[in-house]
Amino acid sequence: MAVRLAREGYAVGLAARRESLLEGVAREIHEAGGNAGVFPCDVAERDQVLNAVRRCEEELGPVDLLVANAGLSINTRVAPFDGLAVEQVIRINLLGAVYATEGVLPGMLERGRGHIVAVSSLAGFAGLPMSAAYSASKAGMINFFESLRIDLRGYGVDVTVISPGFVRTPMTDHNSHAMPFLMELEPAVEEMIRAIGRRKKSLAFPRPLALVAWSARLLPRPLYDRIAARVGRRKASADSRPA
Numbered sequence: 405m406a407v408r409l410a411r412e413g414y415a416v417g418l419a420a421r422r423e424s425l426l427e428g429v430a431r432e433i434h435e436a437g438g439n440a441g442v443f444p445c446d447v448a449e450r451d452q453v454l455n456a457v458r459r460c461e462e463e464l465g466p467v468d469l470l471v472a473n474a475g476l477s478i479n480t481r482v483a484p485f486d487g488l489a490v491e492q493v494i495r496i497n498l499l500g501a502v503y504a505t506e507g508v509l510p511g512m513l514e515r516g517r518g519h520i521v522a523v524s525s526l527a528g529f530a531g532l533p534m535s536a537a538y539s540a541s542k543a544g545m546i547n548f549f550e551s552l553r554i555d556l557r558g559y560g561v562d563v564t565v566i567s568p569g570f571v572r573t574p575m576t577d578h579n580s581h582a583m584p585f586l587m588e589l590e591p592a593v594e595e596m597i598r599a600i601g602r603r604k605k606s607l608a609f610p611r612p613l614a615l616v617a618w619s620a621r622l623l624p625r626p627l628y629d630r631i632a633a634r635v636g637r638r639k640a641s642a643d644s645r646p647a
């Protein structure tokens with residue numbers, strides 16, 4: 405996504421924890437004639453995120469587009485129940501995006517223009533089995549950024565909430581369970597870039613899985629629970645098999 409945005413003419417500020425990987429992406433962008441800077445930070449740490457945004461703006465200029473994309477997916481188990489693991493997922497997925505917004509929003513409001521893109525997930529549409537923390541963090545993102553989108557009407561700052569299904573990345577590489585409608589990275593990035601370019605309010609894709617996720621919300625809860633529990637049992641048995 406960063407490489408694609410650089411090709412569109414954006415000077416790209418790259419933020420994540422592993423500096424060497426960020427340097428690799430920045431090199432690829434520079435070699436293609438683009439502009440990029442590296443601002444390592446842990447998005448779960450508010451001070452680090454605010455500092456990274458400040459350094460990014462000093463080096464590359466005002467942030468016109470924020471893509472809050474950092475995320476962590478882990479299984480949530482009921483026994484043993486690990487509240488700290490839940491906290492970690494929510495801090496990275498939800499609060500990380502909130503802190504980044506805190507960093508860029510004052511400048512966007514001052515300039516009367518900007519675009520905030522929150523990368524959520526179809527997992528945020530319903531409580532998925534073994535995914536309490538991840539589903540909650542992504543539902544939180546959908547609602548948080550939807551609220552913000554409404555509150556920012558008239559300020560020149562657009563908000564796009566993106567909810568992908570399964571995309572082949574390091575996050576899904578370790579999954580042994582079924583991933584219906586799994587997309588390759590390139591078409592998924594193209595889909596997201598199109599939505600960003602059009603400043604769409606929201607994008608949920610791929611469409612067939614988005615329809616399933618939307619319908620899941622409408623099912624009577626006893627029926628949803630029965631279906632989701634079956635999916636959960638299959639997931640648990642796939643995850644317990646050696647990869």
Ligand SMILES: NC(=O)c1ccc[n+]([C@@H]2O[C@H](COP(=O)([O-])OP(=O)(O)OC[C@H]3O[C@@H](n4cnc5c(N)ncnc54)[C@H](OP(=O)(O)O)[C@@H]3O)[C@@H](O)[C@H]2O)c1
Nearest residue numbers: 420421422446447473474475525568569570571573574575
């Ligand atoms: N792949 C999918 O099927 C899928 C589906 C729906 C939604 N999503 C969402 O899409 C986003 C990108 O996921 P992906 O599939 O590209 O996963 P990924 O390959 O695991 O990448 C996650 C990225 O987040 C960064 N990150 C994780 N924890 C961080 C932290 N504490 N501070 C700063 N950066 C952190 C990682 O860099 P460092 O580890 O170097 O920090 C990495 O660049 C996530 O929000 C994910 O939930 C993915």
